[in-house]
Each structure stands twice: as structure tokens, then as C-alpha cells.
Amino acid sequence: MPLALQSILCILFGYLIGGINPSYIIGRLRGFDIRKKGSGNAGASNAVITMGKAIGIGSAIFDILKATAAYLLAPLIFGDLALAAEIAGAACILGHIFPVYMKFKGGKGLACLGGVVLAMDWRAFLILLGSEIILCILLNYICVAPITASVMVPLAYGFFGSTGTGWFINADNGWWGAAVLSVAMIGILSRHVQNIYRIATGTEMHFNYLWINEEKKAAEKERIAKNTARLLQKKEARQKNARS
Numbered sequence: 619m620p621l622a623l624q625s626i627l628c629i630l631f632g633y634l635i636g637g638i639n640p641s642y643i644i645g646r647l648r649g650f651d652i653r654k655k656g657s658g659n660a661g662a663s664n665a666v667i668t669m670g671k672a673i674g675i676g677s678a679i680f681d682i683l684k685a686t687a688a689y690l691l692a693p694l695i696f697g698d699l700a701l702a703a704e705i706a707g708a709a710c711i712l713g714h715i716f717p718v719y720m721k722f723k724g725g726k727g728l729a730c731l732g733g734v735v736l737a738m739d740w741r742a743f744l745i746l747l748g749s750e751i752i753l754c755i756l757l758n759y760i761c762v763a764p765i766t767a768s769v770m771v772p773l774a775y776g777f778f779g780s781t782g783t784g785w786f787i788n789a790d791n792g793w794w795g796a797a798v799l800s801v802a803m804i805g806i807l808s809r810h811v812q813n814i815y816r817i818a819t820g821t822e823m824h825f826n827y828l829w830i831n832e833e834k835k836a837a838e839k840e841r842i843a844k845n846t847a848r849l850l851q852k853k854e855a856r857q858k859n860a861r862s
Contacts, residue, residue, distance in 0.1 A: 624699045631695065632688045632706035636713025639724055640677040641665040653723060657823060661725035663760055666828055678729045685710045685733025690788070703788065704795040707734040708802035715805050727806040728764040734799070735771060739786040742774065760825045761813035768803040772796040820845035 642660045645652035645668065653660050656667035662681060666674030685707060692699075692706030699705070711730045716722040736743040750763040776796035779789035789795060816822035821842050827835060 619698070621699060624696045624702075625705065628692055628696045628699055628702050628705045629709045631692060632709030633713035635684050635688045635706075636710035636715075636730060637717035637719060637724070638680075638684060639714065639717060639720065640680045641669075641673075641725065642720060644669065644673055644677070653720075659726055660720065660723070662729055663828070681714065681725070681729035682733040682736060685714075685730040686737040687733075689734050689737035701791055701795060701798055703737070704791060704798040707737065708799050710734070711802035712805050715809055726761075726764055726809045727802070728767065731764065731767055731771060731802070731806065738775065738789045742778075742786060746770070754825045758824045758826055759813075759817060759822060761810050761817070761822065764806050765810050765814075768806040772800045772803055775799060819849055821849065 639660055641652050641662060641664065644665070645655075645660075648669070650668075652664055652668055656664045658664070662674050662678035664674075665677045688710040689703045689707040692702040696702040696706075711727045711734065714725050714730045715727045717724040732743060732747065735746050746767060750767055753766060754760050754763050773796070775786070775789050776793040778785040779792045779795055791798075813822055823842060824838060827838050830838070
């Protein structure tokens with residue numbers, strides 16, 4: 619099979635696996651679109667908010683394992699294709715973020731990124747998981763995890779892949795592999811521009827919303843509502859001044 623055709627099939631393989639989104643599917647089975655509730659994201663964290671911890675955790679595990687499967691199976695299926703694992707892994711992340719059957723509006727890719735790292739090396743996965751949890755707790759925003767991880771993972775692949783120091787178990791292509799993964803990282807970062815804006819304007823939900831009591835959840839919602847109303851007032855004032 620020509621390498622060009624193998625490359626296309628490898629991309630489709632990863633992309634279609636990535637497009638399987640349990641949070642969205644379960645929400646639809648329950649009669650709603652998860653993208654129109656809670657944080658508006660079709661991912662595990664919003665599944666916790668809208669459908670409970672069990673479904674949220676299950677969705678996260680599924681999203682992690684689908685990316686792990688894509689990364690590990692691709693070299694077995696496309697054995698003659700260099701970078702098959704990295705191509706399928708990156709395509710899986712992008713398939714989760716931009717799934718065709720959801721009109722290209724899916725999740726944000728953090729769990730899938732974790733799945734790719736798990737396939738690269740389980741030790742790296744544990745280090746990444748632990749460091750990102752600590753970072754999220756310290757800064758109290760979950761979006762800092764995908765933003766920072768999307769920068770760290772390609773760099774770590776390049777430095778610690780087998781053509782570098784050889785520390786990772788399943789990272790064989792050094793900076794070429796890092797370059798392929800960076801394509802998916804751009805997709806992840808693009809989905810978090812609005813989160814950065816909401817942090818700056820005080821309308822981003824805090825990370826501890828996932829476990830605080832109902833009274834504190836109500837206060838968090840009120841904080842966001844007040845800041846949102848303040849932004850709307852400023853916008854209306856600017857429009858009024860522009861017309862006068």
C-alpha cells in the first residue's frame with residue numbers, strides 16, 4: 619500500500635476513534651445536548667456537572683483509553699508508516715475536539731492528550747497527572763491543565779524520546795514525533811482561548827466547583843452571573859457611546 623494512502627487511512631483511523639464522545643452520547647440518550655448545559659463543553663468535567671461523578675469519571679476513562687488504543691494500535695495496523703503512532707494519536711485528539719458528527723464542536727482534548735501520554739509511557743502519565751492536579755488546585759482553574767500540558771507534552775517527547783535520551787517506552791521519533799503531536803496541541807490551545815478570556819473577566823468557573831457543597835456552588839454561580847451582567851452592561855454602554 620502506498621505510504622500516502624497509509625497516512626490518510628491512519629489519520630482517519632485516529633480521527634474516527636477520537637470522535638466517539640461518551641459525554642455527548644449519554645447526554646443525547648438522556649434527552650439533552652451537553653454542549654448547551656453546564657460549562658458548555660462536551661467533556662468529562664461537564665459530564666460531572668450535568669450528569670454526576672460516575673458518568674463523568676467513566677467518560678474521562680473512556681476518552682483516555684481511546685487515545686491510548688489509537689496510539690498503540692496504529693503501528694500494528696500501518697506497520698510500514700513511520701510516525702504511525704504519533705499521527706493516529708494526534709488525529710484522535712483532533713477527532714475528539716472537532717468531530718464531524720457533532721458539527722466539529724466536541725470536547726477540549728485533555729483526557730485524550732492524557733491517553734496519548736499514557737501510551738507513550740505510564741510513568742510520564744502519572745507525572746503529568748500529578749503535576750496538573752496540583753496546578754489546578756493551586757490556581758483553581760481546570761483549564762490550566764490542558765493549556766500547560768499541550769506545551770509540555772511535545773517538548774517532553776522531543777527531549778525524552780528514544781532519539782533523545784530514550785527515557786520514554788513508546789516514543790521512537792524524537793523531534794519529528796513532537797512536531798506531529800504539536801499539530802494536535804494547536805487544536806487544544808485554540809479551544810481554550812475563551813477560557814483565558816473568562817478568567818480575565820471573572821466569568822470562568824473555579825475548579826473546586828466539582829466538589830464544594832451546594833451553598834458554595836450557588837455562590838459560585840452568583841459570582842459568574844454578576845460578572846457576566848457587568849460585562850454586558852459595559853458592552854451596552856460602549857455600543858450606546860458608539861451610536862451617539
